[in-house]
Amino acid sequence: MIRLNTYTLPALCMAGALWTASVSAENLPEPIGHVARVEGAAYISSRGHTNAAKVGQAIVPGVALSTGAEGALGVILGDGSVLSFGPHSELTLDDYRFAPARDELRLRATLNRGTLNLISGDMARLDPQAIAVETPQGRVRVRGGQVLMKVNP
């Protein structure tokens, strides 16, 4: 672990420099959704930083969403898909593209643990193959509707 950290530290500094550069270039990733509900301990991790989730906070691709023992979290994505989580949950939003005009429809997430309530939006209506959630036990493709998942690591 310590060795890993020594190696990742310069990489993180680099990422920091890039981050600053992209801020000035107004090249920040487009928000793909926002936090709409927070109960108790709920967190958002992005680029190696973890912060308490706040209602209204923007979500960008690559973020990890997590909740603690009494925590719960609800988010709404750009296509109208809704995700909410019960306690002890963790999901990374690996890829999200919703650009029908360019035929880009893709939601890929990994639910590592916990409970997820997913109400699929326009994404699944336009392409039933667009949504997939990876779990430690296998891939779950959501073709549409409302789906509940419980994952034990």
Next chain:
Amino acid sequence: MASLAMAALGGCAQHSYVMLADDSGGRGGVVLGDDEERLLDVSGKALAIAGAGQAYNVSEPQRKRDFDKALAAQPALPERFTVRLAASGELDSAAEQVLDSVLLAARRRDYPVVTVIGHTDTLGHRAANEQVGLRRAQSVAKLLRSKGLEAMELRVESHGERNLLVATPDATSEPRNRRVEVLVR
């Protein structure tokens, strides 16, 4: 004590599973496995994510125990409004009322994000239609702003001819597909 006993007995409650809560009028469903061999398409049924088991019913107490908190955290669902365009391309007479409903819906939310999405029919070139859709969306967004829309974020997008209300072949004039959609979330 009771819950302890339940946890001890409910060995099968410990596995990872997926449940279809609402099949959305037959369009919803879940597929498991890399070869898409296991299908879940009946509301209320569940499948273990691992293995090759059959679909089973989830009892109400188990559903509550497992998902009550996730469901309680479900935010207010997004609302959709559609502004139709008259043959001339102008907004139709009902547009005013629709825009007022958008403003109300945004006001009901603490941090509203409003997306204005322009759509076209399949007549004409795809790239041109993306531009037409964008212009339609921009004009509606302008109206919403002039009416005093307050939103945390106002996004203006175009789906061009790739998000039809009424399915048609390519190069088809269809007035119902010429529209501007407003998503309030």
